[in-house]
Amino acid sequence: MAALIHISNITRRYGDLCALDDVSFELQPGEVLGFLGPNGAGKSTAMQIICGTLSPTSGQVIINGADLQSDPITAKGHIGYLPETPPLYPDMRVDEYLTFCARLRKIARSQVALSVEKTKQRCGLAQVGSRVIANLSKGYKQRVGIAQAIIHNPRVIVLDEPTSGLDPNQIQEIRDLIKTLSQECGILISTHIMSEVRAICDRVLILHQGRLVYTGPVTTVKDSALLITLGQESKWDYLAQLPGVSHVEPIDQQRFRLTLSGSTSAADIAQAIVAHGDKLYELRPDQGNLEQIFSQLTLGETNP
Template identity: 45%
Template sequence: MIQVQDLTKRYGTTVAVSSVSFEVRKGEVLGFLGPNGAGKTTTMRVITGFLPPSSGKVTVAGHDVAEQPLEAKRHTGYLPENPPVYTDMRVAEYLAFAGRIKGVPRRELRNRVREVSEKCAIADVQRRQIGKLSKGYRQRVGLAQAMIHNPDVLVLDEPTAGLDPKQIIETREMIRSLAGQHTVVLSTHILPEVAKTCDRVVVINAGNVVAEGTPQELTERLQGFETVLVTAEGPEGEIKAKLERVEGVTLVDQRDIANGRVTFEVHADKQKDVRGDLARAVVESQWRLLELRTSGLSLEDIFLKLTTRDVSEEAPAN
């Protein structure tokens, strides 16, 4: 649905995005993840036709954004970071205006306004002036605007920024419900968001794609071993020694000790499930096993790993 090939965008001498390539399949929700200033907004602006690429090719629904901008824009709905609303307009008036400039036929306009208003839960504020609405409502009005012409592709730049926790959950649910009918690209620097809403993730840092895949794939790829956390009550030195003898365990690291309860981080071969053996080792020695669980790398860890590695590799080159 969206293809980005070797996209480079320069502002004067600064390279904002360098040779980025990725693809978004139909009906998929793609998370665009990166620290602030990584080039997320720039990439999205090129996809939506707001900025021309310096080089490379971007196609939306088969239309090159540089060569057939109008066709590409007809298939794209865009919610910039700050919702592009006219504060002195009323909600219904604004949506009708957005529909007209995006070529929604006159006959369908009323229906479309009603439909997107219901989808975005703003049907109750139709007659209100946008400037007097809360940030959450404004964001939803912005989203309704992006959907008014029923585009195949929705590009959402930090759709949950500045919302309160309840609104964030609602927005995420709404985005999930759009998957399938629409192809969604959303950018964020908030990691749990990616895990909760996206089918696939593209991690971008300093203008380069550093990783791509499903959240699970990324976790697996970056982790060469299984990590198990074991909490037990007993003499820490003996427990440690016992755990180290379990087959497949490569490293035992004492993480925490409080009130006689010790927590160990155990690294083991990826192929072997050591959990049963670990439990038996503790229990057979008459120590009390309090907790035992696998701990994958969280997206936070992945993110830090990817982005800091990149910086340290680049540093000598500068």
């Protein structure tokens, strides 16, 4: 299956400053890809290059088979983009704004009304079409921002901090929407929120000082360390002998952190503990693990 985004050896220089240094990666259909990095890592530069608003010094960007440099109109037609601050016109009504966006995207005049209605349904905006955007809650404004990004049914959606400033309920609604949209396209998300990555991303990229320093499935990050709680009478010394366990760290008399190796899953560990005759009260991914990887790679920390 052909990649929706193919980034090959992208470099961007500003005089003596190298903002991006030989970065390569791909986005696959149906994938939600998390784009992480500290401030100044080069995320914004990379996203501008992907969206065609900034040219790379060297390298190649292919969007759904179209070369962004030699065929920019076709390539950009495959992209929907939501910047951190949604590009809304607050004095317009939702229907008016989305109609305007559909015309900008060169949707046939006879199809504009249908496209607006379908997009409102997808984004949960069916009941607010006649509302003035300025009077909407921040969560609904964010939905309108996503709606303008997808109204032309792009194959690639680029979202910059899509849940920034939202309350917990709004965050969950936007996450659910992103998961639904990913069934029909590929999504690239730039965020500083680790829980966001764990909740909705399939794979994560970490940039540091313009270089790509980590790439891997989020499931691997989640499962590489587990927190477990055993019974009070457990003799836990057997844990280190379980297949796939490379390290055991006691937290207290009943709780332990297990570091896994290879393809061992949480289900394998649970089955092994129960088969040993022990009582397993809790087993969950160590959610601090992604933060630890991020810190080690971007701050030079070596201790987990």
